[in-house]
Amino acid sequence: MLDIRILRQDLDAVVTALARRGFDFERERFEQLEARRKELQVRTQELQSERNTRSKAIGQAKARGEDIAPLKAAVGQLGEELKAREQELQQLQSELEDLLLQVPNLPHTHVPVGPDETANVEIRRVGEPAMPDFPPRDHVDLGLPGGWLDFEAAARMAGSRFVVMRGEMARLQRALIQFMLDLHTREHGYQEVYVPYLVNPGALLGTGQLPKFDADLFTVVSEQGFRLIPTAEVPVTNLVAQQILDAGDLPLKMVAHTPCFRSEAGSYGRDVRGLIRQHQFEKVELVQIVRPDASETALEALLADAEAVLKALELPYRVMLLSTGDMGFSATRTYDIEVWLPGQQAYREISSCSSFSDFQARRLQARYRPGPGAKPELVHTLNGSGLAVGRTLVALLENGQQADGSIVIPERLRPYVGGTERLVPPSE
């Protein structure tokens, strides 16, 4: 959520900045609501003040043993109007709030302006795509032997966009998760956290998935209105909701492995084949809670932490700075990491690292105290995949494949799979 005060002070700048990301701010409506709010709020507070004064007078009169009946009668009409104004004001403020909750974050000034992903800017490439002397297969083919990756079995019980993994493949995914968590906790200073996979609507409002993107989520029929988390970002970032942290607690760096659930509404026909776009997938997520003046450097560091996984796994990738048109709702700046997939002969997103400035913090009421006795201020939040595990598995299969269909395991991962150097397809 944007700070309503900057909307009041410099509406032009906000409207312009939002236009850069293709968002048409309802300027007229806002100005009308805001004018009305001001008028109403002043009036309401006058009435409240009047009521308080009179009630005190009644209390004093009563203490002196005077007759308070006439005083009470005089407050009658006041109460009527007050009640009406209070309700109007409440109504108006929730309208204003609803409007504000629909408005995305302001893009950082360094973000390239453009309509969609075609305007993204490549920052760097790391690693060389291998040039095998055989036609590379994609992970769906490579996963066939022994039912390593069994999409048909999953489809029978759950439908499309699910997978069953067996044997070595299931273990490889588990190893990847373990490896990533170890790397981030031991070498990058993150604290591992375990969090709920079902959250209430308030948590999703805090990070920005609600109210606008409910269609992307799976809702569990329940009194509490539970949704399955689409990313660990939601529960992990919500760890600081409603908190006033000590300056000394920052930065807070947390890592969590969770399954993620996405309805993928509106993506019919896209990536229907294989592991790329599933309703359920595993992800290791990095979250940082930092002081506002530290968020620029924190984003670069977070990105480096995610890149470290790809480097360790010897996977070629490139880093993209997303354009205004391709960024998520809550982000002010986002880098995507795209891994090379020989089976597709393309770079595909495997991590997304974003800074949210104070946008999520304001919704979450996540604050810190800059110094002893100082006023609380909103923190800045950041997060990034480190990495999407399913897609990492894809990259590992496709980049590690040999002519005979076996898969070479990167050295750093071998301790996690009992020293196995390569996966050999089981013969029928």
Added chain:
RNA sequence: GGAGAAGUGGCAGAGCGGUUGAAUGCACCGGUCUUGAAAACCGGCGACGGGGCGACCCGUCCGAGGGUUCGAAUCCCUCCUUCUCCGCCA
């Protein structure tokens, strides 16, 4: 699932329906004292919002939401959370 108890400021913990944003203690900030520190003493110290150029003024908030009342932290209702006991259970 059943029965009971409780939710007050950063923490602990008072609070008869009436000048209570809320006693007191701790913590924290400023000062006195001290070579320095500690102790002691004095003073200050919640959050959020609105109005005003400003000194300031005003409003809201005692788990959340409703209600009663001229007036609610105090009374009533609903919900949430925590604790204790019973039952069940991975």
